[in-house]
Amino acid sequence: MAICKTLTTAAVGFGLLAQGTISGQHEASAKPMTLTTMDYIEIRQLASRYAFAVDTGxxxxxxxxxxxxxxxxxxxxxxxxxxxxxxxxxxxxxxPLNIVHYLTNHVIEPTADGATGKQYLIELNWDLNRDQGGRGQSQAAQEPNVQVQNRSNQNAQSGRERGGLGPNRWDLIGRKAGDLARVGGHYEDVYVKTADGWRFKKRDFVPSKSGADPAPPPPPRVRDTSQQTAVTPAPPTRFVEPTKQSTLTAMDYLQLQQLVSSYGHALDSGYGKGENGTAYADLYTPDATFGNNTGRDRLIEVAKIEPRGPDYVRHYLFNHVIEPTAEGVKGKEYLIVIDVGENGKPSTLYLGGHYEETYARTADGWRMNSRRLFPPRSGPQPASTPPTSTPSAPQHVETESVKQAKRSSLTDADYMGIQQLVAHAAYALDGATDRGQAFAKLFTPDGVLRAKLPQPYEIRGRAQLAAYAMGDLTHRGPAYVRDYTTNHVIFPSPEGATGRMYLIWIEVGENGYPGVVQSGGRYEDVYVKTSEGWRIKSRTFVPSKLGARATWEYSPAN
Incomplete structure (x- = not known):
């Protein structure tokens, strides 16, 4: 449905991004309030819950x-x-299984009486076959934890021959399960802190529009509710706000976000090494369950059957909700599996849905203890059993992030500052804000932007970076959105931090033309902390490239 359809007390405000120089949005006479890291986290959780609430009703x-x-x-x-x-x-x-609103690039700015924010939106349609009288049979191209009722006998036999892991995923690359809806753009928000936690005071949707001077939206039309059927108000659903509980610290929330953001990097490329089995299994406890698959050895196989390669990106996650419960901690988030087109082939939306998982705290940090994928389907659904788990005994599994954390440390304010830095970058680039200067100032004075393309390029220094951001002004503008980023993982380093994040370029449809997924890949970043706050020292774009099948295809034992 579209509506368009620990606690740190240190200031995380614009130690984050040198408030006066980059945003310049607040009046000099009104001093912004100080937001803690937990305030930022709660506002982001509010926005993630928004997607689930509006899509499920x-x-x-x-x-x-x-x-x-x-x-x-x-x-x-x-x-x-x-x-x-x-x-x-x-x-x-x-x-309960409806999935439409994918939100990312969440920027939050403190104000005198609360905060403002903005966030990219793209709406997706997963009801392609249902619209044609079917029942979503395109969902047959799914991960092994999804139970498909109408799989053919041939695929079922193939699954048995492949150790019960389902059909060969390499044969299914490029299948289409969903499509872009005709809605994309960004939200503009006002947040207020109430007795019940942070809430939206106002939210508006601004559709994507290229050009320097998009037409202003029409004034709001007040709804006539005189003929509306009366509905008995429902009591509020109880949800423990991050700032109103003591179970999780700000760093716990950030580590859980890092865990889930690592999922695509581990599964698709093994963090750039190609071998993904161990990297993927390290995200789970040793006795974890993913769908119908249990235990570390089995999860290694679950990963290895997937298409992969050192530069491959495929699993994009959005709208991560984290909820402490009496039994522990649970979470959920939206999924898009995108087959980024190569060699002139179009990109396709291969799979969608949402994950639900439980987490366990181990000696080496948070891990997933159970996870299940629910494919998207609109309308009422039969009740399902949520994932359950028994807390796992801690076991020492030293992941890549743990190894790097031993060489340096970042505070929760550092993590939040870097996350806000990269969220600003999308708006500054797509909007060509301040004639490109806003984008350039997110880099150090000698900052570098590179691209590993067939014809590679390197842009160095703020003057060149500003010129790059100006780009083709027919594809820029204050209401224009294209750079959708997610799966942002941050690693401490001796000079500051490094980061990896997924990028998908979506050209939102305008003037009656359909939208299109143009390209995708990942950014590899180096961050340093300066007198202006965290800045990008270097950023490298690596386009998605599927590994050679002869090298990376895995055939499980029967």
């Missing part, structure tokens, strides 16, 4: 409404107050 729409303050409003279409907001999250296609 849970609690008769009131889970969505309760993300807003009592006088909160959504601008286009206009709704204000709990009942009107709840009515926006109702409709024929909502349901």
């Amino acid at each position: 849970s609690n008769n729409g009131y889970d969505y409404a309760d993300l807003f303050s009592a006088d909160g409003e959504f601008m286009h279409p206009y709704a204000k107050g709990r009942d009107q907001l709840a009515s926006l999250a109702r409709g024929g296609r909502v349901g």
Whole structure:
């Protein structure tokens, strides 16, 4: 459904990004309040919960409404107050497995009375076959933890012959399960801290539009509710806000985010090494369950059957929600598996859905103890059993992030500062803000941007970086969005930090033309802490490239 459809007390404000020089959004007379790392985390969790609430219509729409303050409003279409907001999250296609709103690049700015923010949105349609009278049979191209009821006898036999791990994934590359909807752009938000935690005071959607001067949106049209059928208000769903619980610290939230963000890097490329089995299994406890697969050896096989390669990117994760419970900690997030086109072939949305998992704290940090993938499907669904687990006994598994953390350390404010830095980069580049200067100032004065393309290039220094950001102004502008980034993992290093993140370039449809996934890959970054805050010292774009099948295909034993 579209609506367009530890605790650190140190200031994380603009130690993060040298507030006056980059944002310049606040009046000099109004001193911004100080946001702690936990404030940033709670606002990001609020935005992640937004996607689930609006897509599922849970609690008769009131889970969505309760993300807003009592006088909160959504601008286009206009709704204000709990009942009107709840009515926006109702409709024929909502349901517990409905997946539409993918959100990323979340920038948060402190203000005198709270905070403002913005966030990229792309809506996806996973009901292709249902729209044609089917029941989503394109979902047959799925990971081994998804149970497909109508798999052919041939595929079922193939799965048995491959140790129960399903059909050969290499044969399925390029299959199409979903498509871009005609909605993409960014949200502009106002947040307020209430007695119940951070809430939206206002949210507006700005559709993507290239060009320097997009037409302003029409004024909100107040809804006529006089003929609206009365609905009994539902009680609010209980959710423990990050700033109102003591189970998890700010660093716990950040480490859980890093764990989930590592998923694609480990599975698709083994962090650039190609061998993915051990890297993938290291994200789990030794006795973890992924769908119907249990134990470290089995999870290594689950990873190795997937298409992979040192430069391959495929699994993009969005909208990560973390929730402490009486039993431990659980989480959920949206998934897109994108087959980025190579050699002139178009990119395709191979698989979508959402993961649900439980986490266990081990001697080496947080690990997943159970995980399950739910394929997308709109409308009411039969009740399902959520993933359950027994806490695993700690076992020493030294992952790449643990090894690097021993050489240096970052505070929770450092992690948040770097995350906000890279989120700003998308807006500064796509918007050509301040004639490219906003993008250039995110780098050190001698910062470098490189691309490992067939014709590689290197751009060095702020003057060249600003000129690069200006680019083709027909594909820039204050309302234009294209660089969707996710899976951001940060590693401490002797000089500061390094980072890896996935990128997908989506040209949102305009003027009646459909959108298109143009390309994708990953950024490899080096960050340093300067007198202006964290800055990018170097950034390298590595396009996605599937490894040679003869080298990387794995055939499991029967």
